[in-house]
Amino acid sequence: MTIVYHEEDGDLEHLADKKIAVIGYGNLGRPAALNLRDSGINVLIGARAVDTSVHAASDGFRVISVAEAAQQAQIIMLLIPDEVMPQVYLEQVAPYLSRGDTLIFGNAYNITFGFIEPPPFVDVGLIAPRTLGDAVRARHEAGRGFYSFVAVGQDASGGAWKTVLALARGVGSLRAGAIEIAFEQEAHLDLFIQQAVLPAFHHMVITAARLLMSKGYPPEAVLTELYIGGEFTDYLSRAAQDGLLHALQLGSMTSQYGTFSRLDRFGDLKLERLMEVTLEEITTGAFAREWAKEYSDGYPRLDKLRKSQSDMEVWELEQQTLDMLMPFREEGGYDNNSQFAPNRDDETAFDFDNDDDDSRFAPPKRGDDH
Numbered sequence: 001m002t003i004v005y006h007e008e009d010g011d012l013e014h015l016a017d018k019k020i021a022v023i024g025y026g027n028l029g030r031p032a033a034l035n036l037r038d039s040g041i042n043v044l045i046g047a048r049a050v051d052t053s054v055h056a057a058s059d060g061f062r063v064i065s066v067a068e069a070a071q072q073a074q075i076i077m078l079l080i081p082d083e084v085m086p087q088v089y090l091e092q093v094a095p096y097l098s099r100g101d102t103l104i105f106g107n108a109y110n111i112t113f114g115f116i117e118p119p120p121f122v123d124v125g126l127i128a129p130r131t132l133g134d135a136v137r138a139r140h141e142a143g144r145g146f147y148s149f150v151a152v153g154q155d156a157s158g159g160a161w162k163t164v165l166a167l168a169r170g171v172g173s174l175r176a177g178a179i180e181i182a183f184e185q186e187a188h189l190d191l192f193i194q195q196a197v198l199p200a201f202h203h204m205v206i207t208a209a210r211l212l213m214s215k216g217y218p219p220e221a222v223l224t225e226l227y228i229g230g231e232f233t234d235y236l237s238r239a240a241q242d243g244l245l246h247a248l249q250l251g252s253m254t255s256q257y258g259t260f261s262r263l264d265r266f267g268d269l270k271l272e273r274l275m276e277v278t279l280e281e282i283t284t285g286a287f288a289r290e291w292a293k294e295y296s297d298g299y300p301r302l303d304k305l306r307k308s309q310s311d312m313e314v315w316e317l318e319q320q321t322l323d324m325l326m327p328f329r330e331e332g333g334y335d336n337n338s339q340f341a342p343n344r345d346d347e348t349a350f351d352f353d354n355d356d357d358d359s360r361f362a363p364p365k366r367g368d369d370h
């Protein structure tokens with residue numbers, strides 16, 4: 001029977017005499033640190049770059065190097081990119097671990113695929129939000145919480161679950177619910193959504209957009225109908241709240257008949273077989289090995305793939321549509337009503353137009369040559 005933890009299962013007092021280091025101040029590190037501090041927990045930040053340190057310090061945190069943070073803290077939350085984590089762990093965290101320390105991961109990837117092997121004398125826990133870092137912060141501020149998967153991979157002290165649940169409460173997840181899961185299941189599920197569901201969705205949207213535009217429907221109307229209008233998002237939000245079938249049944253009778261009567265037609269897509277193959281690559285570790293090599297080679301294939309994606313004409317049309325529908329996007333690029341709307345006082349929150357941004361993972365800049 002799956003266990004779901006709620007607010008009363010996490011005791012913040014358990015963290016009262018502990019120093020907690022958040023390593024990394026990025027997509028998840030910053031929201032996690034801010035939420036923990038809101039919950040009255042003493043957090044320090046382990047950071048590498050000067051500008052990141054300045055950012056964290058300007059948010060009011062004590063910032064030290066990654067190695068110093070690992071040395072000083074009893075609970076170390078590793079919130080840096082999964083592919084760089086093994087080396088950072090090996091060089092700057094592992095040498096400073098003491099008996100009774102706890103390592104917390106935001107994703108089970110490195111433990112599952114054996115890239116990080118903690119010593120037997122530390123606790124190892126997982127708090128993996130089922131949403132984006134921005135939403136982790138926004139939902140906490142709205143008093144709503146967010147779902148996460150939680151796990152204990154190693155309980156050297158006998159108190160690992162207490163630590164994981166106290167942190168899950170502090171970071172704001174227990175207000176919604178934290179689902180207990182095995183480390184490897186979290187890693188597999190996470191990768192499966194990225195590799196089997198998102199590509200299928202992406203493919204479906206692009207295929208529909210191309211077909212409709214080739215038949216003369218205006219791009220703005222097509223893209224608004226497909227996802228920009230938000231109907232699909234509303235549908236998924238409703239599904240998350242009330243169930244997928246219930247959300248479908250909120251449509252008109254015409255819509256319901258059209259959907260249900262054509263459903264089987266798409267059963268011919270052999271999706272299940274494609275998903276099985278993808279899951280196998282994940283569970284055997286084949287994908288993890290492929291990605292480790294890609295990272296150590298300097299991302300040559302990812303660069304090519306990203307280039308060929310961003311070269312597609314549809315994105316130009318998409319950006320034009322967004323500009324037309326949301327002229328206020330100029331201010332920050334986000335819908336002000338969205339939970340992802342940046343704090344206008346916080347210039348670094350969504351700095352996609354920053355020319356100094358060397359992140360190869362930043363979304364394509366507006367006005368780029370697509």
Ligand SMILES: NC(=O)c1ccc[n+]([C@@H]2O[C@H](COP(=O)([O-])OP(=O)(O)OC[C@H]3O[C@@H](n4cnc5c(N)ncnc54)[C@H](OP(=O)(O)O)[C@@H]3O)[C@@H](O)[C@H]2O)c1
Nearest residue numbers: 024025026027028029048049052079080081106107132133
């Ligand atoms: N993104 C999400 O919404 C999300 C959701 C659920 C779980 N997670 C998990 O949370 C973890 C963190 O993901 P993320 O998306 O937050 O990562 P991220 O934003 O890409 O991490 C950026 C941070 O990591 C630091 N960093 C990068 N390389 C480093 C290095 N070699 N040494 C020291 N610090 C380094 C960066 O420092 P600099 O500023 O110095 O570059 C920056 O502070 C991952 O395990 C991920 O799977 C993320």
